[in-house]
Amino acid sequence: MASNNDPFEFREFEEDGNLLETNREATTIKIEDEDVKRQTKAPGFVHDAEDEYSAHSDDREELLSGQKKSAPFWTFEYYQKFFDIETHHVRERILGSLLPWPRKNFIQFYLRKNPDLYGPFWICTTLVFAVFISGNISNFMAGKYNPQFRKVTIAATMIFSYAWFVPLGLWGFLLWRNNKILNLVSYSFMEVVCVYGYSLSAYIPAVVLCIAPLEWLRWCIMVVAFGLSGSILVMTFWPALREDHPKVAMAMVSAIVLLDVVLAVVCKMYFFSRPGAPVAPPTSGLIKTNTSSS
């Protein structure tokens, strides 16, 4: 009951029912109970976190990861999740592809369920321009300066088809075999693209070093680059292929290696001509100004 004798005495707050006794016409709102009810029903953080943290966090993570993947593929947000990396991630992945280690499967160790599209795309683009520019410089130093700009288009077509269509074929093949045999290891398409993209990073320094005008040195450099990138690919895909029939597994491994060899050889021969041999323009059949043989 409210006592008006001592105004400075602390009074407990009374129930609203008591307050209404003095003034029946006043309108009062009961916020207190509703607030408490709202807190206990709060779906997440305070209540659940205190009581059942371990059980709920897994559900929440599953829900969140499910929500993360539910954007349809024609929206911008779908592709944004493939760019969810930071500078040091990219740096680690590039270093991991340049220095293959037998125990470290690239997908399982470096990607860790977070494949990105940044690395493959920009490594391919850099390789296209590196090959073109290095080829130009080596031609210039050999005396035949012929900056055929259409070589950029050809280089881009070659490298991007290798980095995107070969993973598509390989992934399709792995999917088909997974229906026939029980396989513990399965890779998603983005992970395969990622491995192929990062494996091309070994060719960038190799191509820049091929400016040196010594033929045997160029072939040595390309062999080393092919060794690095090929070993990354083989070590990544061997666990997915070894459960299979031995002949099929060997055939696939040799196909992967062969395509890599073809890329290396074609790059070398098309862009870095042998010193002394004339550079043939691709479309003209006439013998134009290439009679300069030094």
Place this chain on the structure above:
Amino acid sequence: MAAEEEASRPFAGLSDVSISEDIPVEGDISVPVGPSRTEEEFSTLDEPVKETILRDLRAVGNKFIHVLYPRRSSALLRDWDLWGPLLLCVTLALLLQDGTADSDHEGGPQFAEVFVIVWFGSIIITLNSKLLGGTLSFFQSLCVLGYCILPLTVAMVVCRIVLFGASGTIGFVVRLVVVTASFGWSTFASTAFLSDSQPANRRALVVYPVFLFYFVIGWMVLTFSPSTERQP
């Protein structure tokens, strides 16, 4: 009772106000219109054409100055336009032409190739920075990348002048120095505008494609050689 009913209808007291016809309504409801800025923007139809064109040119020129002396200003970002990039791209592509009729099998890039590289490259870099979580809008980013080609266009003009005068090694060294300096200037200017909009842990991921873009354009500028000379 009555007091409670009154309380539940807060606007009840107004219900007995009525407008009778015999109370005349007087007054002037027209708002005096004076010369205001908003009117000037809408009535550009009356101004001479020279005014209109000069206003846009002045805006473009103002942005050129911001590129040449990159400070932390938001002029490029706030009022973006694509006239400047178009002007620069066309100028660069025209200057990179050989001018001789039989050089379509070899030689430098065609007009369309330069155009495609500049615009397609800018679009891809913009998409890249937006996918990495950048806060600039699409056209603001295109505007910045396009305007920062200005140093390289200036370098192209200088290179052409140098090629008229000195050729050979000295000319090549001069051209190399000029192109390198302008490439560095372009990259520095564009990262001054772009890097603020990115989170700190991804800044290098955004700056590298810009570096590659200006490197390729710088390469095209450096390796330009008219077909009348060359062929050792």
